Amino acid sequence: MYKSLVVVxxxxxxxxxxxxxxxxxxxxxxxxxxxxxxxxAAGGKTYAASCSKCHGANLEGVSAPxxxxxxxxxxxxxxxxxxxxxxxxxxxxxxxxLSNTEYANVVAYILSRNGHAxxxxxxxxxSAKASKVKV
Ligand code: HEC
Numbered sequence: 001m002y003k004s005l006v007v008v009x010x011x012x013x014x015x016x017x018x019x020x021x022x023x024x025x026x027x028x029x030x031x032x033x034x035x036x037x038x039x040x041a042a043g044g045k046t047y048a049a050s051c052s053k054c055h056g057a058n059l060e061g062v063s064a065p066x067x068x069x070x071x072x073x074x075x076x077x078x079x080x081x082x083x084x085x086x087x088x089x090x091x092x093x094x095x096x097x098l099s100n101t102e103y104a105n106v107v108a109y110i111l112s113r114n115g116h117a118x119x120x121x122x123x124x125x126x127s128a129k130a131s132k133v134k135v
Pocket of ligand 1: 047050074085093106
């Protein structure tokens, strides 16, 4: 009797642990770091060269929408949708002209300027497209 109760409690704990891990993988916590600080810095240079004349040196928006803050056209957009849009539509006038690495770096820079923390793993075209984290 005592033994079987232990077994039941033990497997309930295992099941609870498994479901917590599964739901974390599905929701991809927004605090998870998606990019490195080195690539955000590299992305800042690409942004200055290829994006800032329309979107502003401070992402504040000039002839094109702001990319950070309350008026940002990216508010509520997922990283995946932002990457796809940027890599296929931007820079306006010469869309698709950057490499996947440059696009990933620019998205890393935009994320860093929107308050996302850097971490140990680089953002790639593949990981960016798969991410449902909000910009
Ligand atoms: C020649 C001007 C110009 C350049 C350079 C440019 N953009 Fe844009 N961008 C625009 C305009 C205009 C829009 C709004 C029209 C549209 O959605 O197509 C826009 C829209 C966007 C949007 C969507 C924002 C929203 O409100 O929907 C993002 C994100 C973006 N640009 C990122 C970039 C990035 C990153 C770069 C550099 C790689 C870049 N843009 C370079 C003009 C530019």
